[in-house]
Amino acid sequence: MTSLPAQPAPKRLGLVIDLDTCVGCHACAVNCKEWNAGGYHAPLTDFDPYGAAPDGVWFNRIHSYEAGSGADARVVHFPKSCLHCDNAPCVTVCPTGASYKRGSDGIVLVEEDKCIGCKLCSWACPYGAREFDTDAGVMKKCTLCIDRIYNENLEEVDRVPACVATCPASARHFGDLGDPDSDVSRLVAERGGYDLMPEMECAPTNKYLPVRDKQTGAGGTLPLEDASPEGGFLGWVDRLLSDASAV
Amino acid sequence: MHPAYSIIFFTTASGLGYGLLAVAAVFVGAGWLPAVPELGAIVISVGVALVTAGLLSSTFHLGHPERAWRALSQFRSSWLSREGVAAILAYVPVAGLAWGWVWLGEVAGVWLLAAWLTPVLAAVTVYCTGMIYASLKAIPRWHHPLVPWLYVALGLATGAVGFHLVVAMFGAANMRSAGVAVAGLLAAAVLKIAYWRSIDTADPVATAETATGLGGFGDVRPLDPPHTAPNYLQKEMGYRVARKHARKLRKITLVTLFAIPPICVALSVFAGFFLGAALAVIAALSVGLGILIERWLFFAEAVHVVTLYYGEKAA
Ligand code: SF4
Ligand code: SF4
Ligand code: SF4
Numbered sequence: 001m002t003s004l005p006a007q008p009a010p011k012r013l014g015l016v017i018d019l020d021t022c023v024g025c026h027a028c029a030v031n032c033k034e035w036n037a038g039g040y041h042a043p044l045t046d047f048d049p050y051g052a053a054p055d056g057v058w059f060n061r062i063h064s065y066e067a068g069s070g071a072d073a074r075v076v077h078f079p080k081s082c083l084h085c086d087n088a089p090c091v092t093v094c095p096t097g098a099s100y101k102r103g104s105d106g107i108v109l110v111e112e113d114k115c116i117g118c119k120l121c122s123w124a125c126p127y128g129a130r131e132f133d134t135d136a137g138v139m140k141k142c143t144l145c146i147d148r149i150y151n152e153n154l155e156e157v158d159r160v161p162a163c164v165a166t167c168p169a170s171a172r173h174f175g176d177l178g179d180p181d182s183d184v185s186r187l188v189a190e191r192g193g194y195d196l197m198p199e200m201e202c203a204p205t206n207k208y209l210p211v212r213d214k215q216t217g218a219g220g221t222l223p224l225e226d227a228s229p230e231g232g233f234l235g236w237v238d239r240l241l242s243d244a245s246a247v
Numbered sequence: 248m249h250p251a252y253s254i255i256f257f258t259t260a261s262g263l264g265y266g267l268l269a270v271a272a273v274f275v276g277a278g279w280l281p282a283v284p285e286l287g288a289i290v291i292s293v294g295v296a297l298v299t300a301g302l303l304s305s306t307f308h309l310g311h312p313e314r315a316w317r318a319l320s321q322f323r324s325s326w327l328s329r330e331g332v333a334a335i336l337a338y339v340p341v342a343g344l345a346w347g348w349v350w351l352g353e354v355a356g357v358w359l360l361a362a363w364l365t366p367v368l369a370a371v372t373v374y375c376t377g378m379i380y381a382s383l384k385a386i387p388r389w390h391h392p393l394v395p396w397l398y399v400a401l402g403l404a405t406g407a408v409g410f411h412l413v414v415a416m417f418g419a420a421n422m423r424s425a426g427v428a429v430a431g432l433l434a435a436a437v438l439k440i441a442y443w444r445s446i447d448t449a450d451p452v453a454t455a456e457t458a459t460g461l462g463g464f465g466d467v468r469p470l471d472p473p474h475t476a477p478n479y480l481q482k483e484m485g486y487r488v489a490r491k492h493a494r495k496l497r498k499i500t501l502v503t504l505f506a507i508p509p510i511c512v513a514l515s516v517f518a519g520f521f522l523g524a525a526l527a528v529i530a531a532l533s534v535g536l537g538i539l540i541e542r543w544l545f546f547a548e549a550v551h552v553v554t555l556y557y558g559e560k561a562a
Contacts, residue, residue: 002321019461021263029473053476061473063556068465075470078460082557089384095318095328114317119483126385128452128480128553137310169354197458197552200384208460245332 002094004087005103011198012106013169014084015164020212022171024064024077028163032060032081032142036161041112045135057131059142060085060163076211078173081163082142083196083204084108084130090121090162098139106178106205107146110188113186114140126200147176177205248386249486250546257305258376258423259405259538262398264297265337265373266406266415269366270427272344274410275354276362279423286417287348290410295341302334302424326382329376337372340364360412373402380545387452388549388562400438401538408508408534411515415527416521425516429509436505439541443497446548451561458555469558472528480553488547488556496544 021127036059037044046056060081067074084101088108091099099104099112101107101120110121110130115138122139130141145161148154164174175184187193191205223247271290274280282370306312319335321328340361347358354362377395384390409430414420456462477485488496515526550562 024471054474055476055478058474058478061478063472063473064414064468064547065459065461065467067461067467068462072464073465074461076459078459078461092324092383093327093379094326095321095331096314097317097321114314115311116306116314116318118327119310119320120325122479122483123551124383124385126483126552128550128556131479132310132483134310139310168407194460196460197453197555198455200552210460210463223345 001097001139002091002097002099002103002167009101009103009106009178011176011203012084012086012108012205013149013175014106014177014184014207015081015144015161016173016177016184016193016207016209017079018171018191018209019076019078020171021169022077022079022167024062026062026167027077027166028172029058029060029062031162031166033058035145036143039145041110041133041140041142042138044140045133047134048230052215057133057140059129059131059140063129072214074211077092079163080127080129080196081206082144083127083202083206084109084142084144084203086104086203087201089124089126089200089202093124095120107144108141109143109146110139110141112140114135115139122245126197126202127204139185144174198228248549250543251308253304253308255539255546257301258398259301259472259542260297260304260549261301261334261376262402263405263409263538264299265369266402266404266431267297268294268406268408269345269369270339270364270407270410272340272362272369274424275344275348280414280419280489282348282352282354283419284349284352286413286419290413291341291345293409293413294406298334298337308467316415326375326378327353330372331380333368333372333375337365337368346540353466358450366515369398369402373399375401378426385552387449387552389444389545391442391446393438394443397435397438397442399481400435401541403415404428404435405534405538407431408512410523411512412527412531416523417513419528420523422515422516425512428512432505432509432512432534436501439505443462448502453552453555454561455555457557458552464510465466469556472557481557484551484553485557486547487550488544493544493548500537500541502537502542503533504541507533508537512532 004076033044035158044057063078065078067076070109084106088101091101096114096116097130098111117137119132122132130139133140149159160174164172173184173187176182177185182227188207191209262462306315314365318328319331336369343358343361344365347354374395377398380389381394411420411424411428416422455467459467466504510528511526515523518526552562
């Protein structure tokens with residue numbers, strides 16, 4: 001049923017993405033693709049993968065932005081996957097019931113066998129989290145790795161989404177955002193986690209942690225040591241190099 | 248938004264078909280037109296053919312057309328589903344109208360009821376079509392209260408021009424058939440111009456800054472896209488017609504859809520049979536071209552908020 005669950009889900013599983021620590025390495029996108037190419041939505045079709053214009057289905061894409069200008073400008077790496085919205089427009093527009101939001105944990109999924117491939121859900125999503133598989137003729141999207149997080153064949157530590165497991169900077173955190181005492185909820189509260197495009201009123205579950213302020217002055221970077229020609233080790237190196245350049 | 252030809256054809260053909268059926272049903276229902284079976288046969292078969300062709304073409308762009316029946320199940324939340332249900336229900340009064348008009352040669356009793364239900368269900372179906380687009384908040388230019396009414400008005404106006412053409416062929420064109428077509432076109436023109444004004448002056452709903460939440464640092468610009476080649480989102484949602492072309496195409500729409508047809512239709516009433524029919528044909532051809540451009544622009548001018556992640560500044 002594509003009506004949203006009447007009660008807010010008791011659990012609201014989702015991701016918290018730390019824009020301050022993300023280094024833009026794309027490892028999460030690659031591991032997402034790797035895991036999901038064999039998972040719930042397999043295959044994630046690629047066309048012309050080694051050619052000039054490769055095209056394929058990805059559930060997670062990493063943008064990089066420049067914000068501001070001059071000394072205060074920042075480069076921010078910005079991973080984006082489905083935000084598993086509470087008020088998911090992608091679900092309510094679906095005419096077939098293929099798109100649905102689970103009442104038990106809030107995960108938004110597509111049941112491929114019911115999908116007619118009308119693409120309307122991808123039009124309804126403000127975040128670009130749904131990608132059409134032209135080969136299979138159905139819509140695909142991030143599953144929050146349901147086939148990992150509930151997978152009893154995996155070690156308990158591995159029961160987290162592939163993108164979270166692989167991130168070398170620990171910029172992706174997985175947990176229950178419906179529980180105010182969970183680690184992820186605390187992180188959001190401490191760091192002021194925010195919603196993307198709140199004006200769309202989708203009530204996303206996933207939160208983004210803002211970039212921290214630059215550390216300058218006291219407690220920040222130490223001033224460089226003066227390479228004084230007067231003496232000492234650095235002075236000797238300086239003299240040596242100056243002589244060398246004179247040769 | 249990428250203007251898919253199947254959707255442009257579907258929405259214009261079904262709008263025209265429902266408009267034609269609705270106007271014809273009103274004319275026989277009100278007794279403004281004698282229930283001549285030959286005329287009924289032509290009007291209804293053309294209307295049903297257009298509506299059905301439109302519905303079939305809308306399934307062409309589906310990934311799995313064989314599962315299309317499933318689209319009737321979610322009418323509680325989905326306008327696409329509601330449209331499908333309404334489209335199927337609309338066949339019932341049309342069948343009743345056809346039975347009375349073409350088979351019995353008389354539209355009375357229950358067949359009269361069918362005649363009056365036809366425009367209602369036709370309008371409901373076209374309204375649902377409009378709401379599919381108007382319900383999408385992520386496309387601010389579509390998420391506009393005038394959008395479903397524009398679909399209804401344009402369906403009615405194009406259908407009325409079609410109806411005038413058919414009756415002109417039967418030598419039965421009169422002030423009423425012309426009047427309905429002219430009034431429909433002018434009403435649609437007013438709505439369309441008001442809609443263009445409104446979307447041109449509307450404040451942006453979202454910006455690259457709100458999309459990323461990085462506005463605190465200042466202006467947000469993409470540095471590196473996620474992939475080296477354009478992806479599905481950019482191909483499907485990223486299409487945008489150049490502003491200067493949009494201006495030109497809007498002018499062409501105004502002339503072909505809202506200027507030439509009402510003039511030709513109005514003149515056709517005063518002309519003899521042949522000239523009148525010729526003028527009605529010109530009006531219909533002009534409307535056909537105009538509505539296709541109007542619909543193409545409706546897609547090509549729409550900016551999806553996901554493009555904010557790919558370099559668009561505001562939407
Ligand atoms: S991010 Fe998009 S696809 Fe995911 S739940 Fe929200 S609206 Fe739906
Ligand atoms: S593409 Fe599939 S999942 Fe999306 S709205 Fe259409 S039927 Fe539903
Ligand atoms: S949760 Fe799983 S499917 Fe979703 S982005 Fe992460 S790895 Fe991909």
